Amino acid sequence: MSSNLRMPPILENPKKILLLSGKRKSGKDFLAEKLKSILGEDCTVLRISEPIKKHYAEKCGVNFKELLGDGPFKEKYRKEMIVWGEQIRAEDPGYFCRLVCKNAQKTAFWIISDIRRKSDIHFFEQNYGNKMKSVRINTSKEIRESRGWVYTIGVDDVQSECDLDDYADWDVIVSNDGHYENDIDRILKLLD
């Protein structure tokens, strides 16, 4: 056997990275899971908040799985986690993005389902160039409220929730107000 045949394949993955952004309860995780169910094994859903939650759970002795879920536990600790995450980011804005990419499975598509800051977008632009596609999910206040959103000082009025309100360079903007099938098609086209 020639030594060439034993060379490991060059990893071209991920081929595309979808960044999902939107206000709380806009449906980022919901749409990420719908996309994953279509893309299957070729796709990994990643969350920048995951290493934050993991660290926070270990530090404070709380349940990591509960923090990841969509329930009251996450809401209870959200404010504290935001403050802690901001302290780390102040020194190194790419810290959590880098951690997520480093530990991610090398599938063809990555979906990052919780993009919250311009610095997150810049990280992916700088490191992955045109592979990165950004999606903003704009969902009405009324629908978000019907999904359990309650305006909370210290959460809804801080950078993690508002920094991307004035970002204007989205590849696709969707409204997840009820019917999402067309939105899914428009997002999938970004992966061509």
Ligand SMILES: Nc1ncnc2c1ncn2[C@@H]1O[C@H](COP(=O)(O)OP(=O)(O)OP(=O)(O)O)[C@@H](O)[C@H]1O
């Ligand atoms: N199109 C939809 N149809 C039905 N239910 C939806 C739809 N979009 C979202 N939901 C539901 O609304 C709730 C909030 O959605 P989701 O957790 O995806 O929001 P999120 O943007 O990820 O929120 P957060 O920023 O708080 O993590 C979930 O229970 C989800 O199943």
